[in-house]
Amino acid sequence: MSSITFEGSNCFRQRLVLSVLTGKTLIINKIRHKDIESGINESEMNLLKLIEKVTNGSNIYVDESGTQLRFKPGILFGGQIDHDCGLHRSIAYYIEVLLMLSPFCKRPIEATLSGITNDQIDPSVDAIKHSSLSVIKRFLGAADDNELEIKIVSRGLRPSGGGIVIFKCPIRRVLRPLQLLESGKVKRIRGVAFATRVSPQMANRMVDIAKGILLKYIPDIYIYTDHLKGKNSGKSPGFGLSLVAETTNGVFYTGEAVSNPSGSGKELSVPEDIAKEAAHSLLNDIYRGGAVDTLNQGLTTLFMAFGQRDLSKVQFGPLSPYTIQLLRHIKEFLELTFKLESSQSNTDCNADIENQYKTGSKKIIATCVGIGFTNLSKTVS
Template identity: 40%
Template sequence: MGKAKKVKGSQCFRQRLLLSTLSSTRITIDDIRSDDMIPGLRPHEISLLRLIETVTEDAVVEVNETGTQLKYKPGIIMGGKNLVHNCALSRSIGYYLEPLVVLALFGKKPLSIRLRGITNDPRDPSVDTFRSTTLQILKRFGIPEEGLDLKIESRGVAPDGGGEVLLTVPTVKTLTAVHWVEEGMVKRIRGSTFSTRVTTDFEHSMRFAARGIFNNLLPDVHIILDHRAGSQAGKSPGYGISLVAETTTGCYMSADTTVSCLRTDETGEIDVEKKERLPAEDTGAEIASWLLHEIEKGGVVDSTHQGLLFILCASCEPDLSKVRVGTLSPYGVETLRNIKEFMGVQFTIKPDPLTGTVILKCVGSGLVNLSRKLS
C-alpha cells in the first residue's frame, strides 16, 4: 500500500470509499463539514463505514473526535451469507445499495445480506428502482443473473423506517467491457405504487394519473399496486411510485418518488412547517413526466445511473468500453474525476450534436477478483 491519498470535504463520500476499496488505496478525508453547525460525519456515513467493515476483513477506520477527519485503509472484500446491517435512518437503503453491490461482485464469497431501514424516500433511488433498473444494468457487464436479486420483505418510509430487503450478489472474476450506444425505442412501461399505513386510494390516484400520461404514447403500460399492511408496512405512513421504461435494445430508464406523511428535516427533527403536500394524482403525473424527460435526454441509462455506469466501465477487463448517456449529470462528472484519481482510468468524452447525447469511451482498469476461487 502506498501512502494515503488525501481528499477534502464530504462530497462523493460513498464513491470515494468504494473506489478506495476497489483500488486498495488508503485515503484520508479532511474538513468533513468542518464549518457546519453540526460538523463531521453524518449518521448514514458512519453506517456506511460499518457496512463496509461488515463485508470486508482487516479494514481500518479511524475517525477523529469531531468526526471531521477520516482515515480509511481498505481491507479484503469477503462477502458472506446471512449478514445483517441496520442502515441509519438519515438516508434510505438505496444510498447503501450502489456501493455495496459493486464491492460484493469482487468478494471472496457471494453476498447475502439483510438491510433494514427506509426502503423508499424522495432523495435516493428506491429499492424498486434498484430491482427493476440497477440490476438490469449490472447484467450488461457479464454478471450472472443467478444469485443477483433484491427481495423487498417489508416497506419502510421516513422518519422511522422499519423496512427490510434481502440482497444477494454473486462474485465475478472480471467484468466484461461493453459497447452500449443504441438506446432503441421505448416498448413498454412497468411500474409499481406502494402504500404503508395509509389507504390504497393514494396508490389508485397515482397509478391513474401516470397511466393517463403514458396511454397517449404507447399501449403497453402496466403499473402494479403493492399495498403493505401489518409488520410489512414499516413504522411510518407514506406512499410512492416507481416507474421504468424498457426499450427495444434492453435499456432501462427509471424515475421514482416517495411521500412520507411525517417528514423530517436534515438533522432528523420532525419538520413542523410541512410544505403543503401535492395530491397523490399530481405525484403520479409528476413522476410519469419526469420519466418522459429522462427518456427524451437520450442515453442508455437515466441520469441517476450515470455514476454507476462509469464505475462499471472503469472496473472492466482492459478492453474498450463505449457508452452513450444523455446530458452529463453533475454526479456523473464528479464520478469521472474520482475514477481518474483512484483508478487512473480516463474517459474520452465526445458530444453527439445531432442527438444532444454524449459518447464516452475508456479502457477498463482490469480489476480482477483475486480472492475468488477459480471454478
C-alpha cells in the same frame, strides 16, 4: 501502501469505494469543519460500519471532532450481512455502494438491510431493482435470478422506517467489456403504486392519473398496486409511485415520487400530484436518453474502468454532476482518463462537460480501456 488525500465531505461514497477497490489508504480532512454540525454525520458513519462488515481487516480512524477520517481498506470478503441502515438515509444509499463492490468480493454477498425503502432524497429500492440490476447483468454475464436479486420484504417510509430489503449478488473473476451505443425505442412501461398504513384507494388514484398521462405516448402500460398491511407496511404512513420504461434494446428508464413524510411540517400530499410528478420524472429520464439511464451512469462508469483490458464504449445522456465527479476521482485513483465525445459530432467535449449537463439535450459517448482488474478470490470466470 500508497495513500490519497481529500478535503471536505463531497462524494464520500465514491472515495470509499475507490479506496477499497484500489487498496489505497484514504485520508479526508476538514469534513464540514465550518458547519454547525461539523464532522462525519450519522449516515456516513453507518456506511463505514457497513464497509467494515463487507471487508476483512479494514482500519478506520475518525478524530474526536469527526472532521478527519483515515481509512485503510481491508480485503473484500462479502458473505451474509445484516445491517441496520438507520433513519437518516434510504436503504438505496447503501445498496448503491454494495452494487459497486459485490462482484469483487471473496464470497457472494447476501445482505439483509433494514431502514427506509422510499424517500424524497435517494432513489427508491424499486428503481434500483428494475434498472441497476439490468446494467450489472451486462458486466457480469449470465446470472440466475436467485443469484442477483433485490427483494423488498417490507416497505418503510419516513420518519420511522421499518422496511426490510434482501440483496444478493454473485462474484466474478473479471468484468466483461461493454459496447452499448443504441438505446432503442420504449416498448412498455411498468410500475408499482404502493400505499402503507393509508387507504388502498390512494394507490388506485395514482394509477389512474399516471395512466392518463402515459397512454398518450404508448399503449402497453401496467401499474401494479401494492397495498401493504401489518408488519410488511413499515412503521409510517405514506404512498408513492415508481415507474420504469423498457426499450427494445433492454434499456430501463425510471421515474418516481413519494408523499411528504408525516410529521415533517410539509403540507399533506395528494395522490394525483404524486402520480403527475412520477410520470413527468419518467418522461424527463426518457428525454435525457442514453443507452444507460441517469441513475446508473456512475455504476456503468466504474465497471467500465475496472473491466478487462479491452475497449468499452457506452452512450450516456447528459452527464449528471455525480458522474462528472466520479470521472475525476477515477483519474486521481487509477490515472485513467475517459474519452468523451458528443454523439452528434466528433468534437471532444471534455472541456465543456458541465454545459452538456445544463443543456439537457446532447448525448455523450464515453470510451475507455479497462485497467484489467481481477478478483483473485474467484478462480473461474
